[in-house]
Amino acid sequence: MKSEKTDSNATRGIGGGRPPATNRGRLNLAFLVLLLVLTAAAFFYIVRMFFVPVLLALALASLLHPVHAWLERLFAEERT
Secondary structure, three states: OOOOOOOHHHHHOOOOOOOOOOHHHHHHHHHHHHHHHHHHHHHHHHHHHHHHHHHHHHHHHHHHHHHHHHHHHHHHHHHO
């Protein structure tokens, strides 16, 4: 008969599963999130004056797209 042996790697958690959470890993994640938030805040601070013009341009482009497509078809027929 075989003697029952426990796999030392399985009992120690090596080679599978999630690694144990460490304080250094949490600190790295917190630093990454903080850096992401600060970068986003700086970006929005810099481009805040362009928000209204960009939103108006998006609205006008959406509303006038059918007119543009109609004019394009109208003038394309005259060219041929």
